[in-house]
Amino acid sequence: MDTTWSGSAKKLLGNCLAVGVFVSEKGNEWGEEEKSETWAKVEEAMAWIVSQASGYNADVNFECLCLNPDSDTILADLSETGASSGSEEAAHQIAEQLEYKDASDMMEQLKEQYPSYQIHIIFLLNNESIAHHEDIHVGGEGQSIDVCLIHKENGIVLSATIAHESLHSFGAIDLYQKGDEEGDIKTAEYAYKKFPNDIMIECEDLEGSEISELTAFYLGWHGDPKPWYKKAVNPYYLTVLNFLMNNHQYYDEQGELVVSQEEELLRYSFEEGEFIRIKLNDDDNLVLWKQVPSGSEDAYEFWEVGTEGEFYVLEGKTDKYSMMEMPIDAGMSYVIDKFVEPETRDEWFEMTVVE
Numbered sequence: 140m141d142t143t144w145s146g147s148a149k150k151l152l153g154n155c156l157a158v159g160v161f162v163s164e165k166g167n168e169w170g171e172e173e174k175s176e177t178w179a180k181v182e183e184a185m186a187w188i189v190s191q192a193s194g195y196n197a198d199v200n201f202e203c204l205c206l207n208p209d210s211d212t213i214l215a216d217l218s219e220t221g222a223s224s225g226s227e228e229a230a231h232q233i234a235e236q237l238e239y240k241d242a243s244d245m246m247e248q249l250k251e252q253y254p255s256y257q258i259h260i261i262f263l264l265n266n267e268s269i270a271h272h273e274d275i276h277v278g279g280e281g282q283s284i285d286v287c288l289i290h291k292e293n294g295i296v297l298s299a300t301i302a303h304e305s306l307h308s309f310g311a312i313d314l315y316q317k318g319d320e321e322g323d324i325k326t327a328e329y330a331y332k333k334f335p336n337d338i339m340i341e342c343e344d345l346e347g348s349e350i351s352e353l354t355a356f357y358l359g360w361h362g363d364p365k366p367w368y369k370k371a372v373n374p375y376y377l378t379v380l381n382f383l384m385n386n387h388q389y390y391d392e393q394g395e396l397v398v399s400q401e402e403e404l405l406r407y408s409f410e411e412g413e414f415i416r417i418k419l420n421d422d423d424n425l426v427l428w429k430q431v432p433s434g435s436e437d438a439y440e441f442w443e444v445g446t447e448g449e450f451y452v453l454e455g456k457t458d459k460y461s462m463m464e465m466p467i468d469a470g471m472s473y474v475i476d477k478f479v480e481p482e483t484r485d486e487w488f489e490m491t492v493v494e
């Protein structure tokens with residue numbers, strides 16, 4: 140789903156903090172020298188991002204903080220971190236070993252220590268696998284945490300991989316070919332032709348890599364999206380790009396949604412409360428859902444809208460929200476099926492495609 144500018148790291152502007160943790164399995168810990176070499180790669184990657192930002196006159200300051208420079212965090216099985224559920228579980232286990240209550244507590248404490256910083260986490264995993272980025276949902280104030288899971292490739296960690304995954308934390312999307320459909324192939328071809336050196340296509344070497352204007356737009360480095368961006372974006376991400384192109388002007392530098400006016404459009408009641416559909420800033424594409432739990436008047440929750448296929452998907456924005464208690468994560472279709480009278484369903488579906 141669209142998590143652009145919604146995690147613990149938002150637009151890539153202002154003060155940013157890359158928090159690194161060395162993770163390994165028992166008996167196969169990181170070597171001391173290897174650790175300092177790897178940490179230098181983290182710093183190199185963040186410095187590279189800052190230098191790219193200056194090319195767009197974007198003001199970015201990156202600091203790097205290692206939470207365990209002198210010891211490893213040991214997991215029973217590093218291979219489990221490949222799947223989303225595994226990453227989430229790993230994040231909690233790692234946080235616990237670092238003496239936080241859980242991953243959410245870790246993020247809250249980091250935010251207290253670095254109040255004006257946007258924070259993303261980098262797990263440096265001492266095994267061979269494919270790096271990826273996860274937006275890990277947690278309860279509590281931290282909402283969701285941007286986590287990069289960086290593994291070794293042929294025995295070493297690559298600074299270009301750290302940069303690529305870190306940029307995902309701030310909204311950048313992959314520009315390489317994701318699938319075998321005709322659309323995937325065409326858009327990837329266009330991206331390869333237009334900006335073959337973009338770090339979101341290839342991430343082997345920082346030298347010779349760049350952040351193209353399309354990726355820069357996703358990061359919030361300029362507010363001038365061109366119509367041709369759509370050609371270079373994989374169909375998988377097109378809805379997200381459309382949403383962002385239409386609405387980027389409503390996000391402030393920190394990636395927080397700025398609402399100047401709101402209008403209530405629809406209200407649906409169900410036994411636990413009500414869903415209200417709100418149009419923001421007089422823009423048909425920018426819609427929020429509020430849930431008003433029954434028995435409470437003003438303690439409503441905000442949900443930011445994202446899209447998945449043709450349905451709105453809701454994402455919790457407050458600490459009162461729990462995906463488990465309200466099974467919204469299956470998408471708006473679930474909510475509609477569960478709570479909306481059949482005769483009014485069309486009204487909801489009509490408004491679900493963001494173009």
Ligand SMILES: [Zn+2]
Nearest residue numbers: 303307312313
């Ligand atoms: Zn990627």
